[in-house]
Amino acid sequence: MTPSASILLVDDDRHLAESMAQWLRELSHQVETVATLAEAKASLAKRPFDLVMTDLRLGGEDGFDLIGYAKKKHPDVAVLVITGYATPETAVEAVRAGAYDLLTKPLIDDELTLAIERAISQREITRQNEDLRQQLDRRSGLENVLSHDYRMLKIFDVVDSIADARASVLITGENGTGKSMIARAIHARSMRRSGPFVEVACGALPDTLLESELFGHVAGAYTGANTDRAGKFQLADGGTLFLDEIATATPAMQVKLLRVLQEFKFEQLGGVETHSVDTRVILATNENLDKAVEDGRFRQDLYYRVNVVNIVLPSLRERIGDLPLLVDHFLREAAETCGRDVECFNVEAIQAMQSYAWPGNIRQLENVVERAVLLGRGPVLTVDDLPPELTGKGVEPGLATTSSGNRAVSLGDVNGKTLREALEGPERQIILQSLRSNGWNRAATAETLDINRTTLYKKMKRLGLDDPRLQFA
Template sequence: MRDTTAILLVDDDRYLAESMALWLEEQGYFVQTAGSLQAAKLAIQAQTFDLLITDLRLDDGDGFDLIAHSKKAAPSCEILVVTGYATPQTAIDAVRAGAFDLLTKPLIDEELTLAIDRAQSQRLIQTENESLKQQLDRRFGMENILSHDYRMLKLFDVVDNVADAKASLLVTGENGTGKSMIARAIHRRGNRRDKPFIEVACGALPDNLLESELFGHVAGAFTGASNNKVGKFKLADGGTIFLDEIGTASPAMQVKLLRVLQELQFEPLGGTETETVDVRVILATNEDLTANVAAGTFRQDLYYRINVVNIELPPLRERVGDIPLLVKHFLEVSMESLNRKIEGFDSQAMQVLQRYSWPGNVRELENIVERATLLSRSPVLTTEDLPADMVRGETPTHSTSQRPAPTVAGNRSASEIAYSISEGRVASLREALEEPERQIILETLRMFQWNRAATADALEINRTTLYKKMKRLGLDDPRLQFAN
């Protein structure tokens, strides 16, 4: 490390500076000296240094002025103060000004080299932290939102234009389209990027708990409130707060939110002291707020207050061209996390993915790719690695139109069940009976709260047979347990 470490040594005692520089050069450091405040500023302007070692008393100025100048002009340069007039308060003032450490004259060789090594270690840590921060910015920035769709590209321009805006932003779109990612990208690209980003799922909490979550509460505000609690608005002070599922807010909560958005002031639950914050508010919903306003379930004044800039995310089914790009990205992520090697989906499987309606949008696609990567035994993913219901809704490879999925056998005749005609193709008996079988098993699983042993007994089949049928019919996906 020493042969690459550049040190600027500043001291108005020329003989002391030259002697110290010579000794440091013998230790393997590159050293440049400066005898005044002005000379040191010129040196910092002309060259990059890893470490600044300076006295506090200079002929033409104060060492604190040099510290302030260095922190502004060369923030990555660590600062070590060396002085013969040190007091405990001097040390405190130097560290507050930006110095890493303070040493007193006369110097001990080992003490100086130890301080330099510690300063360099600190610089490396800061460099690594900056690298991690840049990776985080890429993770949540626009670089991670993949799309070639022209509407998404225009949306990216909007995000850049509003990144520094103080006005509230409304992000709309179906579940799974990436509203949270857009909100984080706006925060990361704006001037509040170094401040907190706080996310609140408004639909996950009842009204009284949501108020406490947003605005905090004082001790005794309600049963169980034994201590004061700081709310999310206060925690987001100086940064961004993201309110997801805003369409679920009750009328009473809407009134409170309107005041906060207008005045950036609120009182904690049960408290009387008014809090003032500086936050940028981003809201999101998958509901049609215009229809909600017309129906009287959402306040019109709040709607106009939050709808200053509306970013509407298109569903995945309307940007099919992005599916191969997204699949490639999700495959790379899944292979890394699961430590598996997958070449990709074959052409038939990709056709299935591109013709599917994607009610869960990008989030559903990510889960499907991860599931296929986890369960596949081959490096090439095929339709067998996709959920059965997705594949059944896909057109045969020789047909250009989609064959309707068979419906539950209710009013259909036996011949209709056995032979489903589509583009001249006769469906097999097994194909025709798959959907009724799937519906019967699914309803029985739901009846017994997904207890497979009870389901197998009710259907009068053994559990092994049930497991095989569930896998073949796409009923082994755990997300089905939580679907309506």
């Protein structure tokens, strides 16, 4: 049975149009008739239709114009062409223009009924596929960014808010915090998701090669450049370009980046032709760009250009309540990949991981879990399956001990860190162990550590120990 549909019938033969409309209404369709292209556009603007049925000759107007208009302005509407002047070439041209099908006059009732049914069914399938694709896009954007932490939930809201903006986005955070994943999430949730996502690690290339990589080159630009080559800005046209480690760009490269981010125009290396692109740029760095500007290592005007929207990713130690969730995810992935029958980590192992400072953040956690799965001997992994830097066993240099003297605290890698940054890890471990030994009684913990409660509260917030889920880990 033909499903009921709302149909816009466009034909300059009023008598024929009304006769056909009456027959369609008897089949339970809702039909509106118009005679000109202007009337058809006005009707489409007023209300949605499931199907447009149009002649190709509308007085002095061309039905192909209506097909093109409907495809561009109302892509959800199926278009069925009905004409008395058709050739095989006309049919091909109509379908290429966006029509679903073409029927020739005089019409056969069953043929028209079947064409309407097929057009409506195909339109519904297309709509369902689009709904599914949008659902997958929404899920794919952030499905791999696992977190229940309030800091990350706020970042998820920001990602949704800025996804379709043209403005540059600067993602900052320590190494291993997931800057690339957030950049991909922004792209996947934007209108550009069907376009390319191109990633460039700026710190991995010398300046000359980086310029060629970003802007492309013409043949003969340098030794070995035998042919023209498109750069990443061109390859990302219509999509997103992710520039990682942007703070490593030299002053000369910063000048060129400033121009392309302002005008989205550039010349290839060795070329004179100016190219224009429609590329959304997301940048990332693990450095403090404010300090880099103060030190003269990063241009202030470029900093203001790239820092339109700044997403600051918290370190793993600041969202340590997410650790059990992340561990479970990485454990399942590693067990499947390695073909191991592993169920979980025991409570002591989880507590040991939560006590650690994680200088390498989520990337380091993933590696630790994979190592434990590979080397573990049973279905339940224990502290013995963790590397020495987490447990303090067999680690000699860079150790401190708590006031109890019975638990080793690793200072980790202190190279390039300020004194405060280097002490964050041991300080966090000491406070967490004291909180646990005092049953999370903050007053008793402050007394044990010989500090006042206000100082303890501030330290807990700064070190990510204010997450209530830590009490139940």
